[in-house]
């Protein structure tokens with residue numbers, strides 16, 4: 001018989017929710033891990049617009065319903081991801097019957113209809129929604145990302161999305177979510193966007209820090225400064241898609257069959273430091289979600305290098321706790 005190990009959801013029960021992203025396969029393959037260790041789930045892909053509304057007006061809720069029933073059955077919260085995004089959005093959204101780009105009013109109406117339909121289906125079953133994902137530009141000299149949303153609807157689509165989501169579920173907390181959220185330049189742009197929304201009385205309640213980090217960067221200082229800055233607006237912070245790649249961004253090597261000892265040692269230290277930091281900010285951080293559960297499956301095995309295995313989590317390929325897990329659960333008393 002397998003020895004019982006501590007449960008993340010118990011260890012952090014007074015601090016924040018602990019979540020895992022699941023998909024239609026891992027919901028089954030990682031069932032035991034997810035239901036014992038976590039108290040929140042997010043759909044990796046199953047709630048994205050192209051999955052939920054592949055054709056105009058034709059919604060497909062099969063997998064997202066399964067996920068939400070699973071959550072209800074096992075007493076897990078659900079983080080909704082995501083309502084408005086430039087990626088994984090069906091192409092019809094931006095086109096009219098003759099294949100030309102749609103006008104502003106029509107696009108905004110389609111956006112509203114999508115948000116209303118999806119959010120009201122899961123009203124009171126999703127505790128937080130990523131309403132708008134990744135609209136800040138990575139280029140230093142641009143503020144908002146160039147996208148069909150921005151080009152066709154103008155920047156008001158952002159505030160309108162939050163109003164529409166809030167109307168559909170006034171109890172869900174609504175998030176702006178992005179990556180490279182700890183980089184000082186991008187961080188300041190996210191801050192500027194969110195601050196301007198708050199000044200316009202837009203119902204936004206938090207910033208989602210995706211936390212696709214690695215064993216070298218970003219620094220703990222930069223992460224801390226970002227949390228501080230977002231929280232200074234009176235907002236909640238959620239860590240929404242955490243993974244710690246064993247490769248730096250520049251490292252495109254493909255020959256490793258297992259992580260090296262050095263990689264694992266760095267990963268342990270970083271996980272320990274990060275969870276110490278999260279615990280320090282437990283008053284503002286309401287949930288910490290990993291973008292997966294165990295090292296058997298991660299989107300990083302196809303990003304940024306296709307087909308290169310990665311090992312970013314607290315549990316190994318066989319669902320056993322890694323040394324990083326023990327570092328995270330062995331928190332010092334008091």
Ligand code: HAH
Pocket residue numbers: 044045133179210212241299
């Ligand atoms: C995230 N983007 C998305 O929010 C999530 O929905 C997806 O499953 C994985 C990662 C991160 C990202 C990206 O898609 C492209 C470039 C950089 C970062």
